[in-house]
Amino acid sequence: MLQKLFGFDPKKSTVKTEIMAGITTFLSMAYILAVNPDILSATGMDKGAVFTTTVVISAVITMFMGLYAKLPFALAPGMGLNAFFAYTVCLIMGYTWQFALTAVFLEGLIFILLTVTNIREKIVDIIPTTLKNAISVGIGLFIAFIGLKSVNIIVNDDATLVKLGDITSGAALLGIIGTIITSILLVKKVKGGLLLGILITTIIGIPMGVTTLNGFISTPPSIEPILFKFEWDKIFTTDMAIVVFTFLFVDLFDTIGTLIGVSTRAGLMKDGKIPRIKQAFFVDAIGTTAGAVMGTSTITTFVESAAGVEEGGRSGLTAFVAGVCFMLAIFFAPFFLAIPASATAPVLVLVGLMMMASVVKIDFNDFAESVPAFLCIICMPLCYSISDGIILGHLCYVILNTLCGKWKKVTVGMYILAAMFVLKFCFLTN
Numbered sequence: 001m002l003q004k005l006f007g008f009d010p011k012k013s014t015v016k017t018e019i020m021a022g023i024t025t026f027l028s029m030a031y032i033l034a035v036n037p038d039i040l041s042a043t044g045m046d047k048g049a050v051f052t053t054t055v056v057i058s059a060v061i062t063m064f065m066g067l068y069a070k071l072p073f074a075l076a077p078g079m080g081l082n083a084f085f086a087y088t089v090c091l092i093m094g095y096t097w098q099f100a101l102t103a104v105f106l107e108g109l110i111f112i113l114l115t116v117t118n119i120r121e122k123i124v125d126i127i128p129t130t131l132k133n134a135i136s137v138g139i140g141l142f143i144a145f146i147g148l149k150s151v152n153i154i155v156n157d158d159a160t161l162v163k164l165g166d167i168t169s170g171a172a173l174l175g176i177i178g179t180i181i182t183s184i185l186l187v188k189k190v191k192g193g194l195l196l197g198i199l200i201t202t203i204i205g206i207p208m209g210v211t212t213l214n215g216f217i218s219t220p221p222s223i224e225p226i227l228f229k230f231e232w233d234k235i236f237t238t239d240m241a242i243v244v245f246t247f248l249f250v251d252l253f254d255t256i257g258t259l260i261g262v263s264t265r266a267g268l269m270k271d272g273k274i275p276r277i278k279q280a281f282f283v284d285a286i287g288t289t290a291g292a293v294m295g296t297s298t299i300t301t302f303v304e305s306a307a308g309v310e311e312g313g314r315s316g317l318t319a320f321v322a323g324v325c326f327m328l329a330i331f332f333a334p335f336f337l338a339i340p341a342s343a344t345a346p347v348l349v350l351v352g353l354m355m356m357a358s359v360v361k362i363d364f365n366d367f368a369e370s371v372p373a374f375l376c377i378i379c380m381p382l383c384y385s386i387s388d389g390i391i392l393g394h395l396c397y398v399i400l401n402t403l404c405g406k407w408k409k410v411t412v413g414m415y416i417l418a419a420m421f422v423l424k425f426c427f428l429t430n
Contacts, residue, residue, distance in 0.1 A: 006316035007070030007276075013314045017191075018072075021313025022321025024195040025074050026329075028307035028344050028351075031150075032058070032076045033329060039082045040297065043090040043097040048221030053294045055220070055330040061287035061299060063323030066316030069279035072308055073262065074322040075287050078300035080385065081251060085297040089243055098231040101292050103240060105230060107247040108289030108298075115281040124256055126413040129272050131393050132260050134373035136358040138380035138389045139261035143303050144352025145381040147345035151175035174201060174210045174342035182346045194311050194347050201343035210342055215334040226295025242427075249424055251298050253387035255284055257380075258301045265355050266309040303386070306351045368406055372397035391421045 002008040008018065036054045041047035058076040065073055089100045114120050127135075148154040153172045155165035165172050181204075182197030190196060205211030234240050263274045274280070280301070287299035308318050359377075364370040376393025380386055398418040401409050 002315075002317060006066055006320060008315040008317050013312055015317070017312035018315060018317040019321050020192040020195055021072065021308035021311035021318040023325060024192075024198070024311040024347070025072070025302075025305055025308030025313065025318060025322040026325035027195065027198050027339060028347050029074060029076060029302045029304040030329065030339060031341060031344065032079070032302075033333065035079070036077045036082055036296065039086050040097070042086045043100070045097050045295070046221070046225040049223045049225045049227075050296060051333070052220045052330065053223045053226060053291070053296045055326055055333075056223070057287065057291045057294050057296060057299060059323045059326035059330075061283060061290065061323075062326060063320050064286070065280065065283045065301075066319030066321075066323065068316075069276050069283050070316035071263075071268070071276060071280055072266065072313035072315060072318035073259070073280065073301045073305045074308070074319055075284065075299050075301050076326075077291065077296045078251065078254060078298050078302075080254070081247065081300065082297040084246065084250070093239065093243075095234075095239070095243075096231060098229045099234055099240070100243070100297070101226075101295065102230045102232065102235060103243040103247055104298050105289060105292035106235065106240075106244050107251065108285055108287075108292055110244070110248055111251070111285035111288060112282070115278060115285050118278065120252065120256075120281045121278050122413070123252070123417065124260065124277060125273070126411065126417055127256070127260070127390070127394065128369075128372075128397060128409075128414075130362055130369045130373050131376055131390070131397060132264065132269075132272060133358045133361040134376040134393060135257050135386075135390060136261040136264040136355050137362075138377040138393075139257060139303055139306070139386060140352040140355030141377065142352075142380040142384075142386060142389075143306065143355075144349045145384075147348030147352070148175075150341040150348075151345045153345075170208075171210050171340065171342045174205050174208055174340070175345045177201065177204060178343055179346035179349055182350055186350065192311065194307055194350070197346055198339065198343045201346065202339050205340050205342055210340050211338055213335070213338050217331055217335075218333050220330045220333075223295060228293060229295060230292075247298055250385075250387050251284075251288070251300055253390050254385075255281070255301050257386035257390050258303045258305070261355065261386075262303070262306045262309055264358050265306060266314060268314070304348070304351075306355060307347050310351050310354050368401050368404055368409075371400060391424070394418060395421050 037047045037050040062074045151171040152165040157163040178201030185193030291299040379392045380389030
């Protein structure tokens with residue numbers, strides 16, 4: 001039954017491992033339950049309603065990923081895309097949140113069309129093998145950077161952009177303690193080490209004043225204030241077209257990057273291709289469309305799915321368990337939200353380390369391959385964007401190989417993709 005429902009293979013994993021992996025994935029990305037309502041409420045949206053929508057859409061679409069695509073990936077409203085929704089479209093451009101939701105809804109419909117016509121799958125096939133390996137490494141650095149930043153181990157500096165924060169107290173100190181504890185568990189090969197590290201670090205945070213428990217159970221707020229709130233009178237405007245395309249562009253390459261990176265680390269890639277990727281894209285597209293109807297920003301595959309993969313998750317059962325955890329969170333929000341960033345940051349850092357393994361597959365002696373790969377890797381954390389890292393790496397690959405006489409390596413599709421990237425920088429930079 002499990003094989004039929006989730007693609008579970010008893011030769012590659014166990015039910016217990018998949019369950020632990022699903023819980024780990026959920027805990028690694030549970031921060032979205034607090035962050036997404038906080039960001040979107042800046043537009044005037046009801047914060048409680050956004051919380052409920054975030055939980056429900058994340059739960060349903062993640063379980064759908066497990067059942068339909070049978071892959072160990074979890075989905076939720078994407079970070080970065082929710083910030084663009086709130087701060088750029090609403091607060092800077094001056095549009096209502098109903099306008100922004102309409103743009104997300106249209107983006108979702110376009111994604112469904114691109115998925116049905118196999119265009120999204122063809123784009124993945126266009127990306128060179130070297131860059132696919134680089135994407136995994138770059139995402140590793142990116143999520144490690146996110147983890148360090150989330151607990152102020154790395155902080156902003158006006159002179160040098162970033163610097164080491166105060167690691168002698170508070171969240172930063174707990175993050176370091178958690179990293180040491182989780183690392184020891186990994187060295188000792190303790191089963192479920194990542195999940196156990198999160199729980200131990202959370203408990204240690206109580207006497208340190210970092211973990212705060214404010215009860216366990218609460219009643220979920222109604223989503224009525226943000227349900228089906230669209231603004232159709234501006235759908236044929238230039239601004240709507242720009243906003244929709246920007247959502248579409250960023251989401252497309254964020255999702256592609258995440259699927260490639262996590263699939264590479266999980267060993268799911270076969271001949272450079274991800275099994276059932278069309279189904280994964282379809283789930284992503286349905287999630288974005290349904291999410292807009294329910295009242296939230298673009299739904300995307302979360303890079304934190306890598307945490308569950310490192311815990312041994314290899315099938316849709318991992319995603320299904322993560323979805324169930326999301327659904328439970330709607331009633332146990334105070335408990336789940338009590339898990340501090342200091343407890344999940346060590347997991348992100350260590351998963352980042354593990355995703356670096358693909359770097360050995362890059363031929364650093366061939367500069368036509370290694371230079372674009374390095375640019376892709378380094379730009380993901382420095383630009384704070386998976387999509388920008390892919391774009392810059394791809395452009396470098398096309399330009400460098402063409403100018404050096406190795407144009408036979410560059411396909412027509414790669415040139416078309418590069419042209420789209422150039423147009424993006426010319427017209428959609430904000």
